Amino acid sequence: MSVLEKFGVEIFTQHNIFERIATDKPFRPDNPAFIFIKTGSIRLRQHFRDLELSANMFMVTDPQTVYEMISVSEDFQSRMVSYKRDFISTLSLKFNRLITYRYFRQQMNIGVPFQADEMEVVWKSVNFLKYILDSETEMTYKKEIVEHLFSVFCYQMAGIISKEDSSAMNQMSRQEEIVFIFLNDLALHHQKERSVEFYAERQFVTTRHLSAVVKEVTGKSAGQVIALIVMNEAKVLLNSSSKPVSEISSMLGFSDLYSFSHFFKKHSGESPSQYRNQFES
Structure with a gap:
């Protein structure tokens, strides 16, 4: 123990x-x-x-x-x-x-x-x-x-x-609050939900408003942040486990291996297998 x-x-x-x-x-x-x-x-x-x-x-x-x-x-x-x-x-x-x-x-x-x-x-x-x-x-x-x-x-x-934080405590701006909730929702649901619409609906705001606020606070659009979080999750699963790429694809909510591979290569420039190979001894 x-x-x-x-x-x-x-x-x-x-x-x-x-x-x-x-x-x-x-x-x-x-x-x-x-x-x-x-x-x-x-x-x-x-x-x-x-x-x-x-x-x-x-x-x-x-x-x-x-x-x-x-x-x-x-x-x-x-x-x-x-x-x-x-x-x-x-x-x-x-x-x-x-x-x-x-x-x-x-x-x-x-x-x-x-x-x-x-x-x-x-x-x-x-x-x-x-x-x-x-x-x-x-x-x-x-x-x-x-x-x-x-x-x-x-x-x-x-x-x-x-x-x-005495001067700032309980003074989180409305924009910061929206991004804070977005990031928490994303941490909980990114393995199944990758659409901006899903996260906007959870806060009863439009997709345009959510993206604009996230962009202003973080420098990236809501869609870019979602893709980044999913990519990070994929990289962790690829470099720290021996699960087949097809299983990882399913865990991340992709309909098939082709969709996952296309998404991964679009955002990293290499395939999931190519990325994993660099960590194999």
Whole structure:
């Protein structure tokens, strides 16, 4: 049983992260996580733009999003706090609302900065939690200790996020709200629905209005964002599983293999099989 399965939370260093994530290979995390950058920098691609993270920054990742590591500096030092959703569900709604809001704002921004002293405090909390998790010493109440230490970490983050977003909290514009709902709907339904009409109808807006708003906020039309999300999903399935291309085609809601291959080649310039071959040893 893994640490994550046993305790509901696990801490990874930059070394663990690179063992799991390869450059230029799209991936989807298994669980939500906080990623903190102490030194150096990393550039990730998520959704429709690149996200640059440098020293004293953090980001929130989610299993609904596909990411791709573009580059990383040699002096990169990081911690990733990965956790099970049900482990955090007992925390206050205020905290979860803050994280949801920050996750959306992150889509539109370059990164989330920390004050250096704030990063130092959080870094020490995360390292101590990792020390307890990794310890082989018998602890009668180890699970309870982990739960309390993780709660301390969460409240630290809630306080920092709340302060940073105090002027913007609950002031999401109508356009941002439309894009936020669109991205969430897309994460849930992209394997079966690829039409702009479907997502527009869910918000009772016209396809023209949805596309215009998405274009203004993200720089891409609704149709382009849908195609990008489907392509990212296809790439993850092709490079991380041995499922036949025909099965992946069916999983993504395509009527047949030809339609999927045509779609994939149109948006990538190569066939699904050609893309998969580059990851085979």
